[in-house]
Amino acid sequence: MTLNFSRNMILTVFMLGTFAIGMAEYVVTSLLTQFAIDLIVDVSTTGLLLSAYAISVAVFGPILRIITIKFSPKPLLLVFIGIFIISNIIAATAPNFEILLLSRLLSATMHAPFFGLCMSMAVQISTPEKHTSAIAAVQGGLTFAVMIGVPFGSFLGGALDWRLVFWFIAILGTMTFIGLSIITPNIKPTETPQLKKELRIFKNINVLMVITIIVFGFSGVFTAYTFMEPMLRDYAGFETMGVTAGFFCFGLGAVVGNIVSGKVQPSHLTERLIAALGMFAVILILFTGFLQYASTALFMCFLFGAGTFGLVPILNAKIIIPAPEAPALSGTIAASVFNLANSIGATLGTILLNNGLTYSMITFIAAGMILFGMLLTVFMHKVEDKSLFQTRES
Numbered sequence: 001m002t003l004n005f006s007r008n009m010i011l012t013v014f015m016l017g018t019f020a021i022g023m024a025e026y027v028v029t030s031l032l033t034q035f036a037i038d039l040i041v042d043v044s045t046t047g048l049l050l051s052a053y054a055i056s057v058a059v060f061g062p063i064l065r066i067i068t069i070k071f072s073p074k075p076l077l078l079v080f081i082g083i084f085i086i087s088n089i090i091a092a093t094a095p096n097f098e099i100l101l102l103s104r105l106l107s108a109t110m111h112a113p114f115f116g117l118c119m120s121m122a123v124q125i126s127t128p129e130k131h132t133s134a135i136a137a138v139q140g141g142l143t144f145a146v147m148i149g150v151p152f153g154s155f156l157g158g159a160l161d162w163r164l165v166f167w168f169i170a171i172l173g174t175m176t177f178i179g180l181s182i183i184t185p186n187i188k189p190t191e192t193p194q195l196k197k198e199l200r201i202f203k204n205i206n207v208l209m210v211i212t213i214i215v216f217g218f219s220g221v222f223t224a225y226t227f228m229e230p231m232l233r234d235y236a237g238f239e240t241m242g243v244t245a246g247f248f249c250f251g252l253g254a255v256v257g258n259i260v261s262g263k264v265q266p267s268h269l270t271e272r273l274i275a276a277l278g279m280f281a282v283i284l285i286l287f288t289g290f291l292q293y294a295s296t297a298l299f300m301c302f303l304f305g306a307g308t309f310g311l312v313p314i315l316n317a318k319i320i321i322p323a324p325e326a327p328a329l330s331g332t333i334a335a336s337v338f339n340l341a342n343s344i345g346a347t348l349g350t351i352l353l354n355n356g357l358t359y360s361m362i363t364f365i366a367a368g369m370i371l372f373g374m375l376l377t378v379f380m381h382k383v384e385d386k387s388l389f390q391t392r393e394s
Contacts, residue, residue, distance in 0.1 A: 005183045007125050011137045013179035014118040017081060018141030020172035021111055023149030024088060025053060027165060028104075029229075030154035030247075034162040039097040048101060051346065053108045057339035061112025065332040069195055073117050074186045080110040080117070081180060085173040092166035112339070116331025119320060124187060129265060131321055136262025136313035143258045143309050147251025151244055201326035201333060209380040210318040211333075214341050217277065217373015218315065221308050222345030223352075224284055224366035228304070231359045235291035242294070246301040253305025260306075261313040266321050270381045273314045277374035280307035284367035288360040312338070322385065345369075 028035075032046040068076055087107035094100035115138065122134035153165045201207050232238045232246045264272045283303045290296040316334045323330040345366075352362050 004185065009183055010125060010185065011122060011134065013176065013183050014122060014138050015141035015144070016172065016179060017077075017176040018115060018118065018138055019145045019149060020141075020169055020176055021084065021107075021114060022142035022145030023153060023172070024084070024107060024166075024169050025111070026146055026150045027153035027157075027169075028053075030150060031157045031162045031165065034157055035097070035100070038162065039094075039100065041097045045097070049104050051343060052101060053104045054339045054343035054346070056105045056108030057111045058336045058343065060109045061116075061336045061339075062329070062332055064109050065113040065116060065329055066195060066198075068113070069198060069329065072186065072188050073121055074180070074184050077114065077117055077180050077184060078177060080114045081173055081177045083107070083110045084114070085170050085177065088166045088170040088173060092163045092170065112332045112335035115335040116329070116333070119316060119331040119334070121184075121187060123320060125185065131266055132264050132269070132313060132317045133262040135316050135320060136258050139309070139313050139316065140255070140258050140262075143251065143254040146254050146305070146309075147248060150251065151248050154244065154247075198326040198329040201323050201330055204323055204325070206322040206380075206384045207319050207330070207333075209376065209384060210315060211337050213273075213373045213376045213380070214315055214337050215344065217370055217376060218311060218338070219341035219345035219348070220284070220366040220369025220373070221311075222342045223349040223369065224287070224345075224363045225304070225308070226346045226349045227353065227359055227362065228301070231288060231291060231363075232297065232301075234359065235288055236294050236297040238294070238297070242297075245298060249298045249301040250305035250308075253302035253307075254309035255305075256302075257306035257308065257310030258313055261310045264314060264317075266317065269314055269318055269321075270377065270384065273311070273318065274374055274377045274381065276307070276310050276314065277370055277377060280311065281367045281370040281374065283307050284363050284370060287363050 028049050032049075035046045035049070036042060068079075084107055087103045087110075090106065091100055091103035094103060118138045119135050122138050123131050126134040153168070156168065157165045228246070228250070229243055232243050236242065236246075238246060261272070261276070283300070284307075287300055287304065290300045315338075316331075319334040319337075320330045326333075349362055349366075352365065353359075357365075
């Protein structure tokens with residue numbers, strides 16, 4: 001395959017896009033109070049901006065990808081990022097909460113297909129031994145958004161106006177559109193993708209096992225993460241600056257975890273996943289205990305971020321690499337399943353909290369879910385078709 005621009009330049013443009021989308025997804029968490037005051041709704045109502053987004057990604061992302069499956073990747077990426085730009089302009093100018101919610105639903109429809117196409121193309125332009133690192137590079141935009149974009153957006157929205165945050169994100173989307181139109185290779189499939197063939201991904205035992213691990217194991221991440229802000233306030237006694245520092249450390253850990261996991265070779269993915277899940281469960285078990293000391297609270301936030309995003313590239317690779325029958329759909333399915341897990345985890349955490357459980361209890365339950373995911377991974381290690389990884393690596 002001949003590329004007019006270097007692989008690193010192409011991946012950088014993909015990362016800019018995933019940075020913008022990641023910031024749009026996560027920054028809302030830090031602006032709920034501003035939304036409630038300006039749009040005259042309850043803070044509890046503004047939570048719909050998160051849950052509705054995640055559900056929309058999980059449901060409409062695959063549908064949109066199925067509808068557009070026969071189109072070439074480059075023009076599709078341009079259409080998707082165009083939808084993203086428009087949705088954020090609508091958010092920035094929303095006269096009421098309903099329009100703001102509608103903008104979130106519109107933005108969510110392109111989330112999974114965009115991530116899926118970027119990850120699939122990143123794999124296509126990379127040699128087999130760099131497939132995992134290519135997926136991690138695309139995911140890296142999201143981790144940098146968590147580390148830098150969300151704190152910046154929180155500051156911008158709190159100090160000035162939350163609408164400026166969405167204008168800033170729209171500018172990032174425009175820069176991505178320009179970069180994609182110039183740098184992204186116009187890769188045309190050697191054969192037209194066939195939906196019936198692509199849907200065989202749901203008969204792939206490797207893929208089905210990973211989806212199960214994400215839904216029933218990784219969902220524990222958001223069971224705990226959803227309440228990290230109040231935990232930092234209640235256990236560590238942090239005020240606004242301390243909480244911001246905690247989320248920055250979480251983002252820093254996310255970047256480190258993503259980079260480390262991106263170096264894992266395809267043939268070693270399952271073993272590393274077992275180890276990563278086990279270590280992350282221990283982190284969650286110890287989390288609230290060490291939060292009670294300000295000196296260790298920030299370090300625990302770092303470990304939380306490293307554990308979370310140390311898992312993501314491995315799980316993504318475990319879906320995309322062993323699914324050659326679905327090059328167009330596999331990445332979208334991966335992104336959608338993660339958002340489904342996020343929604344499940346956040347909903348479960350809320351239910352547990354409303355039923356009188358403490359933050360420590362919720363965190364222990366989250367650790368138990370991660371351990372269950374580890375047990376599923378051990379089982380997967382015994383039944384998965386390892387030749388799919390060996391063949392593509394050789």
